[in-house]
Amino acid sequence: AKRHQPGTxxxxxxxxxxxxxxxxxxxxxxxxxxxxxxxxxxxxxVSDSTSGVILGGEVLVRWTSARLGPIPPQRFxxxxxxxxxxxxxxxxxxxxxxxxxxxLPDHLSLAVNISASDLNSPDTIERVxxxxxxxGIDPSRLWFEVTETAxxxxxxxxxxxxxxxxxxxxxxxxxxxxxxxxxxSNLHRIPLDRVKIDQSFATDLQDNYSNSIALAVVNLxxxxxxxxxxxxxxxxxQAAIFQSMGCEILQGYYISEPLPVSRFMEMLAEHxxx
Ligand code: C2E
Ligand code: CA
Ligand code: CA
Ligand code: CA
Numbered sequence: 001a002k003r004h005q006p007g008t009x010x011x012x013x014x015x016x017x018x019x020x021x022x023x024x025x026x027x028x029x030x031x032x033x034x035x036x037x038x039x040x041x042x043x044x045x046v047s048d049s050t051s052g053v054i055l056g057g058e059v060l061v062r063w064t065s066a067r068l069g070p071i072p073p074q075r076f077x078x079x080x081x082x083x084x085x086x087x088x089x090x091x092x093x094x095x096x097x098x099x100x101x102x103x104l105p106d107h108l109s110l111a112v113n114i115s116a117s118d119l120n121s122p123d124t125i126e127r128v129x130x131x132x133x134x135x136g137i138d139p140s141r142l143w144f145e146v147t148e149t150a151x152x153x154x155x156x157x158x159x160x161x162x163x164x165x166x167x168x169x170x171x172x173x174x175x176x177x178x179x180x181x182x183x184x185s186n187l188h189r190i191p192l193d194r195v196k197i198d199q200s201f202a203t204d205l206q207d208n209y210s211n212s213i214a215l216a217v218v219n220l221x222x223x224x225x226x227x228x229x230x231x232x233x234x235x236x237x238q239a240a241i242f243q244s245m246g247c248e249i250l251q252g253y254y255i256s257e258p259l260p261v262s263r264f265m266e267m268l269a270e271h272x273x274x
Contacts, residue, residue, distance in 0.1 A: 026076055029065045030085050035092040039063055042258035043100065043110070045267060046229060046251045049243040054273050056109040058145070058251065059097045060258050061089060077115070086115050087124040094128055097142060098135040100261055108273065111143035111173060116150035119158040129168055139169030145196065147175045148186055155189075162191045173229070178217065187224060195221050199232020202252065205241050218245045 033039075043057040061077075064070045080086040090112070097110045104110075118124045132139050144165055151158040162172050173194040174187070178201055187195070197217055204210035214230075221228040230242040233252030242250060256267065 023079060025068060026065075026071060026079050027082075029068055030076065030080055030083070033063075033085060033088070035088045038065070039089065039092055041093060041096045041261065043261060043264040044251060044258035045256045045264065046249050047255050049230070049239065049248055049250045054108070054255075054268060054271050055249060056104075056111070056141075057264060058111045058113075058258075059093055059100070060113075061093050081115050081117050084121075086117050087121055087127075090114055090118050090124065091127055091131065094142075095131055098131060098137050100264075101137045101141050102135065103265070104268070105273065106138065106141070108268075109141040109143060109171075111145050113175065114144045114146055114150075116146075116153040116158065119146065119150060119161040120154050122161075125161045125164055129164065132168065132170065140171060143171045143173050143194070145173045145175040146190075148177070148190075151186065151190055159190060166191050166193075176231075178213070184220070187220070187226075192226055194227045194229060196229040196231050196251075197247070199252070202230060202232040202234065202238045202242075205238055211241070214242075215245050218242075218247045222246065 040062040042060045042062055044060060045054050045057045047054050061073050062070070063073070063076055077086070077089070080089055093112050097112050101108075101110055118128075132142060144162075146158070146162065151162075166172055171193040172191055173196055174190065174192055175196050176198045177195045178198045195217070197214060201210060201214045201217075205214065218228050227249065228247045229249040229251055230238075230247045231251050233239050233242065233250045233254045235254055238252075239250055239254050259267065
């Protein structure tokens, strides 16, 4: 009987219209995106789970549209992926990462996120490779994070692109592991150096079942010779559990939220990393 209440359906339609309109507005604003001027980045530190030493960070894009205000990356990246705008965004973030790396000591590394459509664009991969070459930065200090969903989109092209990046010396991490198309068999098909355990595992750690799965993933990484990052670590308890499991690297609000570049540099100085 409830579904015949007139107001419910109407509200739903309005919300849907609102969402679709929002999406179209973002798409329009993205067309005139000046990646150099309009995009900003934050760096979220990652640390060694045993010593607490900062090892580097993940570079995360930020966009405040002049007309629409700040838009979360999850929202605009999905829309950007429908056109070639995503390639310009990726290239901008890669160049920012290289610029930051040039100011950091050699033992620190940074990670950037790369989309499925980037992996399917030989021209984009070529531009990434030449940006890294031109920078003179040791390529092993630059990590690319890909999701399994991105790789599965066009497996052969993605694996070929990842192989090119890796042959040039860069490192590959499998992002959000344990969600989406997650399949253990992918772990040895994809050229990989590291696995990032999705933050939903940190959230569910109190539950014995999730604990066993997280531990199995950590052990599998060790067997395959892959390093392992726990994402979304928010509490000292979660940090202690991942550390005791043998997960070497932690990322999350417990270490730090994503920081403006200058704040990230200050944090490194405070931790004697510079
Ligand atoms: P991601 O790659 O999984 O990045 C981690 C996200 O989790 C970030 O959100 C980060 O701020 C958030 N986070 C970090 N620690 C914690 C924690 O302890 N608790 C909780 N609840 N969240 C935490 P952000 O920056 O909003 O980015 C969201 C997603 O947008 C990213 O997820 C990534 O998929 C995408 N993204 C961000 N920057 C880029 C980029 O430059 N290129 C591409 N292609 N995608 C990007
Ligand atoms: Ca990521
Ligand atoms: Ca992630
Ligand atoms: Ca995520």
